Amino acid sequence: MSTQLERRDPSFTQASGLVAGREITTRLRSKAFVISTIVLMAAVLASVILGSVFGSQDEPSRVAVVGTAADAVAGVASLEAVPAADLADAEALLRDGDVEAIVAPTDEVAASDLAAGGDLVAAEPPGTVAADSPVTVIGLGDAPWGVASSLALVPPVAILDVAPVDPQLAYFVAFGFGIVFFFSALTFGQTIAQSVVEEKQTRIIEILLSTVSARALLTGKVLGNSVMAFAQIVAIAGLAILGLALTGQQVLLGGLGASVVWFVAFFAVGFIMLAALFAATAATVSRAEDVGSVTTPVTMLVMLPYLLIVFFNDNPTVLAIMSYVPFSAPVGMPMRVFLEQAEWWEPIVSLAILVATTVLALLVGDRIYRHSLLRTGARVKFSEALRG
Incomplete structure (x- = not known):
């Protein structure tokens, strides 16, 4: 068979x-x-x-400091403080391109015309923001997270005139x-x-x-x-x-x-x-x-x-x-x-x-x-x- x-x-x-x-x-x-x-x-x-190496070799960032916010910036090597008489003076410096950001007392920012007039737009943080930070960082167009991350406590960040990418x-x-x-x-x-x-x-x-x-x-x-x-x-x-x-x-x-x-x-x-x-x-x-x-x-x-x-x-x-x-x-x-x-x-x-x-x-x-x-x-x- x-x-x-x-x-x-x-x-x-x-x-x-x-x-x-x-x-x-x-x-x-x-x-x-x-x-x-x-x-x-x-x-x-x-x-x-x-990109990271060249970014880290930049000159210190110039920031306008208002009032007691100068204490938060003092001693930070990556930031160069530019004194401003008040928020209006700091805003002028920012819009003129003399500084990259504003560092101001949080209570002054909250009581200012910028906050009351709705000109400030809160920036979405990439990490954890200190809830009781004594200062707020304000940028023009983009959120200045590089400035914010240089401070001891990451403060809230706001933007004037949000710009495109x-x-x-x-x-x-x-x-x-x-x-x-x-x-x-x-x-x-x-x-x-x-x-x-x-x-x-x-x-x-x-x-x-x-x-x-x-x-x-x-x-x-x-x-x-x-x-x-x-x-x-x-x-x-x-x-x-x-x-x-x-x-x-x-x-x-x-x-x-x-x-x-x-x-x-x-x-x-x-x-x-x-x-x-x-x-x-x-x-x-x-x-x-x-x-x-x-x-x-x-x-x-x-x-x-x-x-x-x-x-x-x-x-x-x-x-x-x-x-x-x-x-x-x-x-x-x-x-x-x-x-x-x-x-x-x-x-x-x-x-x-x-x-x-x-x-x-x-x-x-x-x-x-x-x-x-x-x-x-x-x-x-x-x-x-x-x-x-």
């Missing part, structure tokens, strides 16, 4: 998981990937540390979001494209398709590379947050928190969309030399947010449009969250639009990929691949 071994093909989930695991293993074994990741993370950490800080944050999105999406996207063409050129694809379906192969490639890209982004974000916390830059850390979380969420969805498009376009050619030409449109979609955020980061109208266009939303919406220009519901709506666009890109990409994999020779036109 003979027995016949029955062949069992892996299910779609198993096949996708096997392909994803292979992609992850291949990336981890790639020296180029490991080195580029280390260099990028080192650059992020170095920028955080250098510092333009230079806004530019660096925008540049950071843009370069991280551009670098990660382009690096992993090109890796997927090269992998697809390499499998076609070496005819390995024929062996793979005898075991797994084209859809499972595409799904595994997208998932595997998306996991690696997402892990890289999370590691960079975590390293930056840790660096800011350890170097005492809690103020900047507090402002970046929500925008970084939204950036990670948008990037996770947006990269899946781009990965599917890179794989689909690469499947239409059979030679590695032709990858650049067919993936150029997708590459431009990756470069567009980077260029727009560099040149128009201070333009609310352009940022608003960017935050709803799927290909630029991963940069535009987190930037608007950082600048406090977005309502609470806007990131949710934008993310929903991005998810819908990603689903559409997956459907279109799957059709092009499946109908192009086994076709060699001349480039397959997108219209032919869509018709099947």
Whole structure:
């Protein structure tokens, strides 16, 4: 009596998981990937540390002191006291730019015209504020937490004429979001494209398709590379947050928190969309030399947010449009969250639009990929691949 071994093909989930695991293993074994990741993370950490070092080398902050508040400032090396006759005199010094902040007795501030007229806006503290502090620190435009933290007890802080985010800080944050999105999406996207063409050129694809379906192969490639890209982004974000916390830059850390979380969420969805498009376009050619030409449109979609955020980061109208266009939303919406220009519901709506666009890109990409994999020779036109 003979027995016949029955062949069992892996299910779609198993096949996708096997392909994803292979992609992850291949990336981890790639020296180029490991080195580029280390260099990028080192650059992020170095920028955080250098920002702290240069910030700590500033000259003593000039502050206008009123009455008995001079006792609180006396002996503080990081502060230079500028005597003021009263609060009005101190306000004039502050508005003229002669001082960075005002340090005044709390009871005088509470009884002054500034408090009575509603000109003062209480600043949200990054830490614990002394409830019985004898002095209050007042800034112009921004909360002078650096001055406040130099005092023995952290006093309450108020602001005259609340200003928008510092333009230079806004530019660096925008540049950071843009370069991280551009670098990660382009690096992993090109890796997927090269992998697809390499499998076609070496005819390995024929062996793979005898075991797994084209859809499972595409799904595994997208998932595997998306996991690696997402892990890289999370590691960079975590390293930056840790660096800011350890170097005492809690103020900047507090402002970046929500925008970084939204950036990670948008990037996770947006990269899946781009990965599917890179794989689909690469499947239409059979030679590695032709990858650049067919993936150029997708590459431009990756470069567009980077260029727009560099040149128009201070333009609310352009940022608003960017935050709803799927290909630029991963940069535009987190930037608007950082600048406090977005309502609470806007990131949710934008993310929903991005998810819908990603689903559409997956459907279109799957059709092009499946109908192009086994076709060699001349480039397959997108219209032919869509018709099947």
